[in-house]
Amino acid sequence: MERKQFLLILLIIGTAFWGISYSVTKMAIGDYSPNTFLFYRFLLAVIVLTIIFWKYVRKTNLEAVKTGAILAFPMFLGIQLQTVGLKYSDASQCSFIAGLTVIIIPLMKLAVYKTNASLKIWIAALTALAGLFIIAIQDKFTINIGDLFTIAGAFAFAVYLITVEKHSVLKNLLYSIVPMFAFCALFTFCLAITDSQAVWFPKNDTFWLGVVYCALFSTAYMYTVSNISQRYLSAERVAVIYLFEPVFGAIGAFFILGENLSWRLLLGGTLIFAATIISEVNFKSSKLKILAKKD
Numbered sequence: 001m002e003r004k005q006f007l008l009i010l011l012i013i014g015t016a017f018w019g020i021s022y023s024v025t026k027m028a029i030g031d032y033s034p035n036t037f038l039f040y041r042f043l044l045a046v047i048v049l050t051i052i053f054w055k056y057v058r059k060t061n062l063e064a065v066k067t068g069a070i071l072a073f074p075m076f077l078g079i080q081l082q083t084v085g086l087k088y089s090d091a092s093q094c095s096f097i098a099g100l101t102v103i104i105i106p107l108m109k110l111a112v113y114k115t116n117a118s119l120k121i122w123i124a125a126l127t128a129l130a131g132l133f134i135i136a137i138q139d140k141f142t143i144n145i146g147d148l149f150t151i152a153g154a155f156a157f158a159v160y161l162i163t164v165e166k167h168s169v170l171k172n173l174l175y176s177i178v179p180m181f182a183f184c185a186l187f188t189f190c191l192a193i194t195d196s197q198a199v200w201f202p203k204n205d206t207f208w209l210g211v212v213y214c215a216l217f218s219t220a221y222m223y224t225v226s227n228i229s230q231r232y233l234s235a236e237r238v239a240v241i242y243l244f245e246p247v248f249g250a251i252g253a254f255f256i257l258g259e260n261l262s263w264r265l266l267l268g269g270t271l272i273f274a275a276t277i278i279s280e281v282n283f284k285s286s287k288l289k290i291l292a293k294k295d
Contacts, residue, residue: 007229011241014225017217019248021205022091023256025083028210032202034083035192037211042185044215048180056174066166068179074160075223076184080191081153088146093257095249097150099132102239102275104158121237124278128243131271134264160239164227173227182221243272 029037050057085094104127109115167173192198202208229238247269255257 014222016246016248019245020252025251033198039188040211044245045219064175065179068176072180072183076152078156085146085149092250092253095246098152107188124275128275134268168231
């Protein structure tokens with residue numbers, strides 16, 4: 001199995017962790033402050049990753065810390081905004097809207113860097129968005145405050161993925177992973193201490209189980225795999241793969257929270273899967289092989 005294919009599988013597994021985390025987070029936070037939840041989530045991720053990547057942590061220099069800070073800000077914003085969005089919207093709805101990142105990335109690159117994505121990436125993005133629309137549309141579709149927070153978070157994640165792609169070409173980001181999460185923990189701690197409604201030691205086991213799940217799987221695992229993958233996969237391709245997240249998010253919301261699961265999920269999920277295939281297939285290579293066989 002090629003490295004890209006292996007990383008692709010790891011990313012899809014990660015999207016399952018991510019998708020389920022919407023339901024887990026919504027259930028864990030309940031009436032508690034999202035800020036304390038996120039602080040403990042990032043803090044535990046820092047502890048776990050420090051143990052796993054100790055050989056990189058020992059060699060961390062100022063440049064790696066600076067890169068970690070640069071990456072931490074958009075990631076922190078994305079997670080913070082979408083976690084707040086969960087307070088006001090359904091878990092499945094938030095996971096669907098978060099998928100807008102797939103179309104935001106090529107548009108941002110076009111606007112900021114004047115670099116256009118390949119045609120197949122645009123086709124994949126639009127196909128995926130069609131699937132996303134089919135899943136998300138409801139009889140009386142409205143945009144509430146939770147949806148707006150989630151949309152803002154999607155923009156922040158787009159900035160994060162583009163930034164990771166830019167830095168991964170120049171350096172090994174494994175040295176910056178722990179500093180990145182340490183800065184995220186610091187940012188959320190600053191928000192938490194200014195939050196008058198923050199409860200630092202909730203007596204609800206669900207809260208702490210949610211922290212453990214999100215820290216280990218949604219944060220430590222997923223963002224590590226994502227950062228490594230972007231040395232070999234573009235931000236656009238990674239974003240398309242991330243669109244498996246709302247499928248798993250809807251399934252998780254159905255089983256964990258009892259939210260509706262309909263035919264829209266199956267049809268939309270099929271389009272999202274097709275978009276992922278489109279983004280990964282090398283059509284030029286396929287054409288050359290067909291022509292070679294004819295000759």
